[in-house]
Amino acid sequence: MANEKKMNFVILGLLSHESLTGYEIKKRMDTTFKFFWSASYGSIYPTLNSLVQDGLVTKLDITENGRDKMLYTITAAGKELLKQWLVLPVTKDELRYETLMKVFFGGKIGPSLTLEHIHNFESKIKNDLPSLEGAVQKLTEIQDEEDDHKYFLLTATFGKQIYEAYLEWCEYAKKILGGTSSNQ
Amino acid sequence: MANEKKMNFVILGLLSHESLTGYEIKKRMDTTFKFFWSASYGSIYPTLNSLVQDGLVTKLDITENGRDKMLYTITAAGKELLKQWLVLPVTKDELRYETLMKVFFGGKIGPSLTLEHIHNFESKIKNDLPSLEGAVQKLTEIQDEEDDHKYFLLTATFGKQIYEAYLEWCEYAKKILGGTSSNQ
DNA sequence: TGGCTCATGTAATCTGTTACATGATTCT
């Protein structure tokens, strides 16, 4: 109880909106959160079971489309604990970019090999940006002043803006390192 | 040998420039890397010893200013392994922002409590930005086309640009959530 | 029938932090 582990609260947060299976929780994270939070099944399922043990979530064995699933639902205690955590000050924001590490020591391998890292980074960002832009557009359209959309829009916008800033930096880096503009 | 652990290479990278003590390594990270990579003594010292075991680094007991220190120096094998790692493709870039998590679920606690998280985030960024700007300016001035400065400038510029993008997002977030512009 | 997605979970392992433990030197 009163565990500090953040996975607890991420899952409680998702379940506070609707009941989900472990598999669906993973998918939500991968589509909505991925750029600022990720998790594997190896942490999701054990966390769900510990939440059940603590009475913060209930587990229901259901059959849907002839498929057996475990549906998890947040309890009143779970909702309460989630709110308590949400108001606590943030304890850690972390960026850990191996790409920057390799760029920092780029002098050891020279500009052309360093540029490869920058190109790869750029490709990943360009690949992920459209879904963020799509989310921003969709959430902007449904400007219903309603419930949670405003907050989803804020995080999606963060992703979009930061990814755009990354791409600007890539252009700058290519200029500095004398890379040609040929992508791909 | 052939360990994947990145701390190995971060330390080898720092030592490839000059011999350092564990304490100095920590300081370098805290001043130069902090925004994209961090580590505690609890991982630095054991890593250094394992690097010595593997013959990638040598350990020398010296006395300086009446103080006993362990000075670590990279070996030829260490330099070689570092270069080999630097050219390998990046395996992971990770951003894990608890702040965004709390903003995402902000609907549960409302705009004013969510704005507190945004204000705290903004304060931290504003606090760290000047040192990045200072680094960029200093590295821009010594435009000597020389050795590693170009690469240091690239990473510092990344930090500066991204932090500026964060601040722009904070302004947007405050507007969306109806926060007053009173900082501090 | 074969491959993909849906679906759940465990065990081993990895990587790192926090807290503890200690002590000298330098600054005020």
Added chain:
DNA sequence: AGAATCATGTAACAGATTACATGAGCCA
């Protein structure tokens, strides 16, 4: 004299990933 910084390290623990293990339903 006391606080801050310099300096090194360990032990316990936390938190998460990877690989493994398994199996059903859906689509081509």
